[in-house]
Amino acid sequence: MTRSPRTTAFGALVASAVLLAPALSAPTAEAHPRPHQPTAYVLSGDPGGSKFEGIGYDRRSADFYVSETTGGEIHRGNVGRAATTEWLAGDGTDGRYTARGVTVDRAGRVYVAGGPNGIDHPGAPDLWVYDRGGRLLTALSTGRPNVFLNDVAIGPDGAAYFTDTNTPRIFRLARGRTGWQVGVWSDASGTVAQGAGFNFNGIVATADRRALLVVQSNTGILWRFDLRSRQASRVDTGSADLTSGDGLVLRGHRLSVVRNFPRRLVTLDLSRHWRVGTQVADVATPPDRVLTTAKIARGRLLAVDSKFDETVAQPPYEVIVLPLP
Template identity: 65%
Template sequence: MSVRSLSATLALSAVLLGAGMPTASARPASYELPGDPVVSGAGGSKYEGIGYDARTQRFYVSETTGGEIHRGSLRSPAAAEWLAGDGTDGRWTARGITVDAHGRVYVAGGPNGIDHPGAPDLWVYDRSGRLLAALRTGVPNAFLNDVVIGPDGAAYFTNSNAAQVFRVAERDGRWAVRTWADASGTIPTQAGFNLGGIVVSADRRALVVAQGNVGKLWRFDLRTGAVSAVGTGGADLVNADGLVRQGDLLWVVRNFSRTLTTLRLSADGRTATLVAATPTDPDRVFTTAKLAQGRLLLVDSKFDEPVGLPPYQVVALTPPGR
């Protein structure tokens, strides 16, 4: 391990060991999430997506077991249920979340429309929690995994069951979804989760998308929809899940690999070089993350547990590689 990687590992370990303790700036190092009770070895909760509203300093977390959406504040140690699940607005599960400049919250439904035929694949809410749209993609077997807001203000959702990206936008009060890019001829669909984490390149001309089951990154040109592989120099990115970009740094949350990989991404999103591969807490499986006031907020999914047991948490840490 390089000196830089070792330093990043030690810094990350220090933050994780201090989880739950107040920081000098009075921001908690972890945030408690609501969850379902465990009764006779059943029940419990699991989580996946996180969105962040910089204007209000609130974050939103999705619960896969029921589809509840929880909301927390950066300075409060406990989040609360914001939107009910268990069929509310046709939502029984939820995955990726993001927030746009207007405070609207976009929720990816994962297999919601597969497990409940006719149910929505995604939802859009305003900051007050009012439902703005509940949409189906019209594509069979669509598993909407993650979502990012593009430079045009539209939301772009990935499909983990096919090499597709969906675009969701509002015009004159009407919301619509369409298949924006279908890269089936370029990206082979493999067993497991295909397209997942998604970010906008620094030059705002492309989307960079993770294919976690094979450990690859793909570049989608925002003007043409053309797709090409991101050159990563052989960096190990298997189990890539959530992506976070700031400037030329790209953080890759590699869930069951229990690693946070830092890459230096070119402005056009065509190439990336390895900066550090930092082990995360071996007792947690982090899925997605958002950058909030200089810290990464990572969701502890509980995906490694047959029944998700409390404590249910979002963990905050200083990003490695900065």
């Protein structure tokens, strides 16, 4: 594959530099690939332009899945190959006209958050689940009006938890004796103030089964949802700027926040009980890209170039590789 000018490098994260101050940024340069691993993955697009957002990763197969907001197609790639394919068609397939967050559970099932799919197409589903072979397992509406399911994470119980950008609610999807069921798991209306623009966005589950972490994009607040009480509390992140926080990546107690239009990647070290976050890095991402979400795949960070900064998106459409903070 011929490299495009857009695959210019994202700067190496030099620990001695990024630890100095919260606002300090490293030079922009993309990660050096391991042998036989691409530095970017090419996505197919529509003739009229395509835009992308979510990414899910299957550790067993090393496959990743990327959602297309313009049409709802789901693309699949593998970390060992630069080319990807359109895995699931959009434009109304299974009632899916757009797609946002994507994640994969231990069984290889792929969960897709529909964003405003049910708003723009009344009666259409808000979410979907597929098996590894692409067979539809369920397509459900939350049964609530004005729902914008933005991102999704698998909890320690194996259920999928979805953020709602239009309300301070977390929806839970699980398969029970009577089939797949979705409902409101937590409503933080009494704690979380809603504002204009995007509210709840990225979500991750902690490995110790204690909490879900959610970023509120318009305020830059990081919220901790206790998995037992279902109550929300604000994480003390000090002076860290998390506004426009989109995707979250958690590795141990180190949380990285992808800030889309500010083009920054902010990393925090979180305390034992996930109540305090100390900023350890704030680095620039490539200036010619608006990155949305990311996943760790075989020691590298795969980030989606959304094309949200282009009125009519133009190729190349890519998932790029960033160094792990």
